Structure formats: C-alpha cells, structure tokens
Amino acid sequence: AQSVTQLDSQVPVFEEAPVELRCNYSSSVSVYLFWYVQYPNQGLQLLLKYLSGSTLVKGINGFEAEFNKSQTSFHLRKPSVHISDTAEYFCAVTVGGGKLIFGQGTELSVKP
Amino acid sequence: DTEVTQTPKHLVMGMTNKKSLKCEQHMGHRAMYWYKQKAKKPPELMFVYSYEKLSINESVPSRFSPECPNSSLLNLHLHALQPEDSALYLCASSPLGGFDQETQYFGPGTRLLVL
Numbered sequence: 384a385q386s387v388t389q390l391d392s393q394v395p396v397f398e399e400a401p402v403e404l405r406c407n408y409s410s411s412v413s414v415y416l417f418w419y420v421q422y423p424n425q426g427l428q429l430l431l432k433y434l435s436g437s438t439l440v441k442g443i444n445g446f447e448a449e450f451n452k453s454q455t456s457f458h459l460r461k462p463s464v465h466i467s468d469t470a471e472y473f474c475a476v477t478v479g480g481g482k483l484i485f486g487q488g489t490e491l492s493v494k495p
Numbered sequence: 496d497t498e499v500t501q502t503p504k505h506l507v508m509g510m511t512n513k514k515s516l517k518c519e520q521h522m523g524h525r526a527m528y529w530y531k532q533k534a535k536k537p538p539e540l541m542f543v544y545s546y547e548k549l550s551i552n553e554s555v556p557s558r559f560s561p562e563c564p565n566s567s568l569l570n571l572h573l574h575a576l577q578p579e580d581s582a583l584y585l586c587a588s589s590p591l592g593g594f595d596q597e598t599q600y601f602g603p604g605t606r607l608l609v610l
Contacts, residue, residue, distance in 0.1 A: 415595050426499075426585055426601035427538070434596050473537055480551050481526055481593030485537035 385410040389486035404459040406474035417475040499602035516571040518586030526593035527569040530585040545593040
C-alpha cells in the first residue's frame with residue numbers, strides 16, 4: 384500500500400535561514416505527491432504537487448520540492464524562511480479515488 | 496468564489512444530541528470530501544462524494560451520516576457521538592470528481608467538542 388513518511392516531527396529554524404522538510408514515499412507504481420500547509424486554526428492549503436515530468440516542482444510562497452525516484456523522496460525546501468512560514472506541513476500521496484494519505488506532519492517553527 | 500466554507504466554526508454537543516455540519520463550495524467542483532483531524536495528527540479521510548454519489552466510506556461509524564443534497568453542498572449529520580469524536584472536521588472539494596491528480600481545496604474546518 385502506498386504511504387508517506389515524514390522524517391522530522393519538528394523543525395526549528397531561525398528567520399532567513401534555509402529549511403528542508405523531508406518526506407519519503409513507498410510505492411511500486413506511479414505516484415502523485417503533494418505538500419500541504421496548515422496554519423494554526425485553519426484548513427489545509429496546497430503548496431505544490433508532483434504529477435509527472437520535471438522532478439523539480441515550484442510552489443507558492445517560495446517553496447519547492449524535488450521528486451527523487453531512486454531515493455523515493457519528495458523533500459520540501461525554501462531558501463529563506465519567514466516568521467509567517469510557521470505552520471504544520473503535510474506530505475501526502477493519493478491512493479485511488481482521490482483518497483489522500485497524509486504523513487504525520489512536520490511542525491516548522493521559525494524564530495526571530 | 497474560490498473557497499470552501501464550513502459552518503459552524505465551533506460546535507459543542509452532548510452525547511445525546513443531533514447536530515449537522517455544513518460545507519459549501521461554489522467553484523463547480525464535482526467531488527467533495529469529509530476528513531477528521533485529531534489534535535497534532537494528520538487528517539483522516541471519512542467520506543468521498545463524486546458527482547453527488549457516495550464513492551468512498553472509510554468504515555466510519557453510523558453515528559456519522561453524510562449527505563450531498565446537490566453539487567455545491569455537503570452535510571455531515573451527527574448523532575449519539577462519543578467524547579473521542581471530538582476533533583476538527585474538514586471539508587474539501589476537487590474539480591473533476593475525485594481523480595488522484597486533483598488538488599483538493601480545504602475549508603477552515605468545524606471544531607467539534609463532544610461532552
């Protein structure tokens with residue numbers, strides 16, 4: 384069964400520093416991978432998704448992710464974070480019928 | 496209109512009450528979803544409606560009863576809930592009817608407390 388694993392539950396980082404949030408997936412077939420962000424007391428918002436084609440995917444708010452088939456990874460990166468990036472980040476994969484399976488989430492905490 | 500709205504924002508109910516959660520979207524999307532999210536956990540899918548028909552039910556207890564009266568509206572009827580059902584209930588929609596490539600657009604959620 385397809386699944387995703389987020390390797391870090393919490394990532395503290397200083398403002399303007401780069402950040403990488405790690406996600407590994409398990410699948411033997413084609414995958415569609417997503418990164419969603421959840422700000423406190425809000426719903427989820429799509430940052431970016433990989434469907435096919437270029438392995439470097441650019442999203443909103445300066446985020447990007449790289450699909451790496453050989454390492455079964457889809458890590459999220461941002462070269463310089465802001466306080467406003469403090470949120471919970473979820474990696475997700477679809478497993479049929481539009482069913483999204485989420486990783487456990489990574490809490491990004493940006494400190495001044 | 497590019498958003499999914501959910502009402503109410505907060506709900507407190509007793510274990511013998513009957514209440515309903517409402518979700519609306521006016522983006523012409525053909526699939527709608529209910530998720531349950533416990534504190535510090537990822538969302539878990541409960542139901543999927545595709546073209547107003549229930550397409551996925553993730554073995555959710557019958558005290559949760561979904562309804563899709565039309566393509567813009569999704570309800571979740573609640574009856575005889577347990578305290579462990581306290582959670583954030585998220586609604587989402589997607590354009591084409593529930594294909595794996597689709598982006599799901601989430602509402603802000605209803606925070607439910609069962610006493």
